[in-house]
Amino acid sequence: MVPSLAFHDLTLGYDRHPAVHHLDGVVKAASLLAVVGPNGGGKSTLLKGIAGRIEPLGGSIENRFPSLAYMPQIGDLSRDFPVSVYDLALTGLCSRRGIFGRISRSDRDRAYEAIARVGLDGFEDRSIRTLSGGQLQRLLFARLMLQDAPLILLDEPFAAIDQRTIADLLVIIENWHAEGRTILCVLHDFEVVRQHFPDSLLVAREPIAWGPTATVLTEANLARARAMSEAFDREAAFCERAA
Amino acid sequence: MLLYDLLIGPFVEFPFMRRALVGGLAVSLGAAPIGLFLMLRRMSLIGDAMAHAILPGAALGFLIGGLSLGAMTIGGLVAGFSVALLAGAISRATLVKEDMALAAFYLLSLATGVLILSGAKTNIDVLSLLFGSILALDDPTLLLIVSVASLTMAALAMGYRGLLLECLDPGFAAGVSRHGALFHLGFLALVVLNLVAGFHALGTLLVVGIMMLPAGTARLWSDDVTAMLGIAVLAAMVSNFTGLLISYHFGLASGPAIILVAGLVYVASLIVAPLGLMRRLMPRRHLEA
Numbered sequence: 001m002v003p004s005l006a007f008h009d010l011t012l013g014y015d016r017h018p019a020v021h022h023l024d025g026v027v028k029a030a031s032l033l034a035v036v037g038p039n040g041g042g043k044s045t046l047l048k049g050i051a052g053r054i055e056p057l058g059g060s061i062e063n064r065f066p067s068l069a070y071m072p073q074i075g076d077l078s079r080d081f082p083v084s085v086y087d088l089a090l091t092g093l094c095s096r097r098g099i100f101g102r103i104s105r106s107d108r109d110r111a112y113e114a115i116a117r118v119g120l121d122g123f124e125d126r127s128i129r130t131l132s133g134g135q136l137q138r139l140l141f142a143r144l145m146l147q148d149a150p151l152i153l154l155d156e157p158f159a160a161i162d163q164r165t166i167a168d169l170l171v172i173i174e175n176w177h178a179e180g181r182t183i184l185c186v187l188h189d190f191e192v193v194r195q196h197f198p199d200s201l202l203v204a205r206e207p208i209a210w211g212p213t214a215t216v217l218t219e220a221n222l223a224r225a226r227a228m229s230e231a232f233d234r235e236a237a238f239c240e241r242a243a
Numbered sequence: 244m245l246l247y248d249l250l251i252g253p254f255v256e257f258p259f260m261r262r263a264l265v266g267g268l269a270v271s272l273g274a275a276p277i278g279l280f281l282m283l284r285r286m287s288l289i290g291d292a293m294a295h296a297i298l299p300g301a302a303l304g305f306l307i308g309g310l311s312l313g314a315m316t317i318g319g320l321v322a323g324f325s326v327a328l329l330a331g332a333i334s335r336a337t338l339v340k341e342d343m344a345l346a347a348f349y350l351l352s353l354a355t356g357v358l359i360l361s362g363a364k365t366n367i368d369v370l371s372l373l374f375g376s377i378l379a380l381d382d383p384t385l386l387l388i389v390s391v392a393s394l395t396m397a398a399l400a401m402g403y404r405g406l407l408l409e410c411l412d413p414g415f416a417a418g419v420s421r422h423g424a425l426f427h428l429g430f431l432a433l434v435v436l437n438l439v440a441g442f443h444a445l446g447t448l449l450v451v452g453i454m455m456l457p458a459g460t461a462r463l464w465s466d467d468v469t470a471m472l473g474i475a476v477l478a479a480m481v482s483n484f485t486g487l488l489i490s491y492h493f494g495l496a497s498g499p500a501i502i503l504v505a506g507l508v509y510v511a512s513l514i515v516a517p518l519g520l521m522r523r524l525m526p527r528r529h530l531e532a
Contacts, residue, residue: 051418053414053417069418070418072414075412075414075415076412076413076414076415077411077412077414077415078285078410078411078412081283081410081411082283082462082465082466082467082468082471083407083411083468084467088411091408091411091412091415094404094408094416094419094420095418095419098420099404099405099408099419099420099422099426100401100404100405127466147419
């Protein structure tokens with residue numbers, strides 16, 4: 001069976017307040033999907049749900065991919081930890097080699113190659129605390145490469161990143177797409193989405209539109225998304241929509 | 244011959260000095276690497292909290308079984324494991340952070356222990372519990388210390404990658420392995436084991452010193468975890484050796500002497516080590532790129 005990712009009447013949220021509300025749909029294998037929408041619209045929450053970091057408040061996520069790689073918006077990585085660029089990239093291999101598995105010479109070569117492909121060659125022995133934000137982001141992409149997962153979740157990978165780095169990282173994302181991997185990427189820059197992402201999902205707590213990017217990012221849809229992003233309702237009633 | 248009398252003579256002459264040295268070196272082998280991982284997890288003060296959690300258990304064992312190795316060890320282990328595992332599990336399952344969970348449970352343990360002891364109307368020599376008796380290590384105690392050190396090294400060797408990953412990026416570790424809880428709780432169990440083994444030599448409170456001070460020293464000398472492990476163990480062993488000699492030649496209490504040497508090594512490193520103060524005060528010329 002072709003792996004796929006499906007949402008069945010999915011509701012995700014915090015303290016019973018939904019952030020993603022009654023989402024239905026299928027992410028087809030090998031698609032490159034941008035997840036867009038206003039702040040608080042449930043984009044990060046959706047990725048967290050897929051990654052299994054939070055449990056659905058309702059509905060379900062059906063994930064048929066054998067493994068996934070997830071890059072959170074704000075990770076747990078401790079930046080002052082004494083670890084070199086090379087060793088941090090190597091941790092990506094843990095998803096395939098496991099915590100106890102042997103790291104072979106060819107694995108090591110792949111790590112050097114990944115570091116070179118994100119443009120960090122020469123930095124291998126540097127401690128990660130000496131990296132800039134953009135350099136660290138490049139390194140995390142190298143780690144994602146080594147994870148070699150069929151499903152990749154990226155949460156705002158280009159926040160506070162300069163144009164040149166964005167361009168370099170987009171090339172990597174497009175390579176992943178060409179290799180047949182499925183990618184979900186949370187983004188705010190509509191220009192980047194229009195140019196590089198064939199499909200888009202627009203969410204503002206409620207799903208607004210999902211499909212080819214040109215049909216999703218229309219003025220009408222974006223206006224609806226803005227209207228939906230009203231304030232957090234403290235007095236919200238119980239949702240009565242049929243499950 | 245002067246150097247011989249100073250450095251080697253005491254150990255050749257007195258069996259109790261040899262036993263103290265062996266015990267101290269074994270404690271160093273286990274406790275110093277554990278301290279390093281505690282530091283990397285930003286849990287440098289957790290060792291102290293755990294030591295307080297173990298104290299009532301050991302005292303209770305003393306109350307029931309007298310000055311027996313078994314009773315005090317089991318008491319300390321039960322109290323330590325309960326606090327460590329409860330706190331670890333609570334921090335994984337709820338929003339409560341690990342330091343708060345540990346604070347809550349070690350205080351519960353401490354208060355319970357004091358309550359039971361104060362009701363028992365026995366005059367326990369609390370000082371020996373607090374500061375240990377490294378000059379009076381018998382065979383079973385030495386065996387316990389050496390076993391715990393061996394177990395610790397074997398466990399760390401096997402779990403090295405997982406443990407480092409848990410310290411470096413816990414979210415990522417959870418994504419790539421389902422064994423996160425095992426590494427986390429297993430590590431806390433190792434902390435307890437080493438504290439219990441070490442308290443026979445250095446006492447429940449001072450044993451934390453041989454755990455944390457060498458770890459702090461190692462951090463100042465290197466940016467590489469493997470090298471830091473070696474430096475921490477070396478610093479701990481040198482402190483044990485030197486501390487014992489100083490206590491012998493000057494007639495001072497051994498436990499505090501060992502920890503003071505470890506502390507002086509730390510302070511000296513703080514000043515002269517590559518990542519210490521000297522580098523700040525005397526910056527080297529910067530490079531072109």
